[in-house]
Amino acid sequence: MADLSSAMRSFCSLEQLAEGDSAFHRLSPGAKLTITVVYAVCVISFPSRSLSALVPFAAYPILAMALSGTPWKTLLQRIAVAAPFVVFTALSNLLLDRRALYFLGPIPVSGGLLSCLSILIKAFLCVSAVLLLVSTTSMTALTAQLIELHVPKIFCLQLTLTYRYISVLIQQAQQMYTAYQLRSCSRRGIQMRDMGCFLGQLLLRSYDQASRIYCAMKCRGYDGTYHVRNQPPAAAKDILTAGGAAAFFF
Amino acid sequence: MLSVQHLSVKYNPAKEPRALRDVSFSIQDGERVALLGANGAGKSTLLLSLVGILPAAEGTVQVDELQLDRTNLPQIRQKIGVVFQNPDDQLFMPTVFQDIAFGPRNYGVPEAEITQRADEILDALGISALKNRMVHKLSGGEKRLAALAGVLVMRPSLLLLDEPTSFLDLNAAKRLAECLRNLKQSCLITTHDLLFVKDLCDRFLFLDRGELRWNCQRQELAGYLADEGWEN
Numbered sequence: 094m095a096d097l098s099s100a101m102r103s104f105c106s107l108e109q110l111a112e113g114d115s116a117f118h119r120l121s122p123g124a125k126l127t128i129t130v131v132y133a134v135c136v137i138s139f140p141s142r143s144l145s146a147l148v149p150f151a152a153y154p155i156l157a158m159a160l161s162g163t164p165w166k167t168l169l170q171r172i173a174v175a176a177p178f179v180v181f182t183a184l185s186n187l188l189l190d191r192r193a194l195y196f197l198g199p200i201p202v203s204g205g206l207l208s209c210l211s212i213l214i215k216a217f218l219c220v221s222a223v224l225l226l227v228s229t230t231s232m233t234a235l236t237a238q239l240i241e242l243h244v245p246k247i248f249c250l251q252l253t254l255t256y257r258y259i260s261v262l263i264q265q266a267q268q269m270y271t272a273y274q275l276r277s278c279s280r281r282g283i284q285m286r287d288m289g290c291f292l293g294q295l296l297l298r299s300y301d302q303a304s305r306i307y308c309a310m311k312c313r314g315y316d317g318t319y320h321v322r323n324q325p326p327a328a329a330k331d332i333l334t335a336g337g338a339a340a341f342f343f
Numbered sequence: 344m345l346s347v348q349h350l351s352v353k354y355n356p357a358k359e360p361r362a363l364r365d366v367s368f369s370i371q372d373g374e375r376v377a378l379l380g381a382n383g384a385g386k387s388t389l390l391l392s393l394v395g396i397l398p399a400a401e402g403t404v405q406v407d408e409l410q411l412d413r414t415n416l417p418q419i420r421q422k423i424g425v426v427f428q429n430p431d432d433q434l435f436m437p438t439v440f441q442d443i444a445f446g447p448r449n450y451g452v453p454e455a456e457i458t459q460r461a462d463e464i465l466d467a468l469g470i471s472a473l474k475n476r477m478v479h480k481l482s483g484g485e486k487r488l489a490a491l492a493g494v495l496v497m498r499p500s501l502l503l504l505d506e507p508t509s510f511l512d513l514n515a516a517k518r519l520a521e522c523l524r525n526l527k528q529s530c531l532i533t534t535h536d537l538l539f540v541k542d543l544c545d546r547f548l549f550l551d552r553g554e555l556r557w558n559c560q561r562q563e564l565a566g567y568l569a570d571e572g573w574e575n
Binding site: 108 | 396424436444446454
């Protein structure tokens with residue numbers, strides 16, 4: 094219950110941040126999207142053992158955080174969600190490449206250690222950049238911009254619907270969990286033997302709701318094409334900012 | 344305005360029983376009609392069949408001069424607006440304005456006109472402050488009015504409302520009734536909430552296990568309810 098509530102709170106907190114008003118918030122979604130994509134490509138493109146080359150890239154998240162007023166604590170909490178997957182991948186490098194490249198005093202530094210650190214730093218930087226994009230741009234503006242960039246509309250609609258219904262799914266799971274707890278003799282969590290039924294019910298409810306949503310969409314003229322408002326052309330300041338940032342990253 | 348003749352609907356075309364059997368009624372311009380009936384009587388099925396979501400096994404549905412068939416579903420759905428029982432099924436865009444704009448954009452209404460229509464509707468329903476709010480942060484009553492705005496913005500001539508008072512407290516239900524009373528459109532309201540429709544609607548239909556049992560004016564309602572054993 095506590096986990097679901099905190100998931101809901103954390104989901105809402107990013108949205109609240111996106112409603113802020115700062116120099117970074119006021120940049121057009123297109124400029125922010127371009128900056129983020131170029132940044133991620135540049136960060137990823139460095140060889141796996143060049144750690145020092147990544148250091149200047151830390152400037153972007155720090156600057157963006159300062160300009161947008163995004164709390165570092167909130168950002169670190171979100172990065173921690175992605176951390177287990179990255180750490181698992183990075184640690185496997187330690188085992189695969191144990192050959193010492195050089196010694197730091199008595200400590201051997203293997204190629205695996207360097208690539209492990211490289212993966213961790215790259216992941217940290219890229220996830221920070223994406224989170225800063227999401228926490229300073231509304232989902233509506235972001236999907237409209239993706240359509241403008243000719244990303245398939247069906248993908249953008251899926252993104253919009255997923256985003257909209259995460260909260261409904263969390264609420265439903267929370268209600269089911271509360272009902273379960275009230276009849277489970279104060280046991281903590283969901284018993285493994287009940288987990289199948291619980292998840293199955295959640296899936297069936299989601300499926301039913303998806304059918305009803307589709308009916309509601311058809312009732313309002315949806316014929317498989319997702320229409321959005323055309324975005325205004327990019328302003329000079331947005332082009333300059335995106336261009337300047339891209340030049341810096343290159 | 345709406346004419347339904349001998350309408351029958353089956354969920355499985357190859358099998359009986361029918362969810363609706365030989366239902367006939369009509370609704371005049373500006374008339375507000377309540378559709379009453381027990382759970383599973385076929386009220387929601389009737390609403391969905393009026394807009395072609397559930398195809399008719401037999402019978403006809405005519406809206407103004409247009410007879411419902413597969414070729415004219417977009418025109419029919421522009422003339423008939425459906426407000427679903429659960430607003431979460433209907434409000435699928437992130438913000439209220441985005442959701443309101445969804446229908447008109449599908450019909451190619453210019454962007455400036457969509458904004459103008461949305462502002463008018465939000466103002467008429469008294470929810471202008473919600474225009475840019477995130478949908479999942481609205482209360483039940485606000486969601487209901489936002490869903491209604493999303494349908495009214497398409498300027499339908501007939502509104503179908505499925506259990507409009509579910510999820511609403513007494514005050515929100517009163518506010519909704521007031522909004523509906525001020526509308527010029529014809530309305531067909533399915534409900535269990537007699538209090539809500541008693542003074543709001545001009546005519547009452549009673550559906551029982553897929554069949555239309557009675558169709559009466561407001562002044563005759565008390566007598567029919569007494570026959571069903573529902574008198575106060």
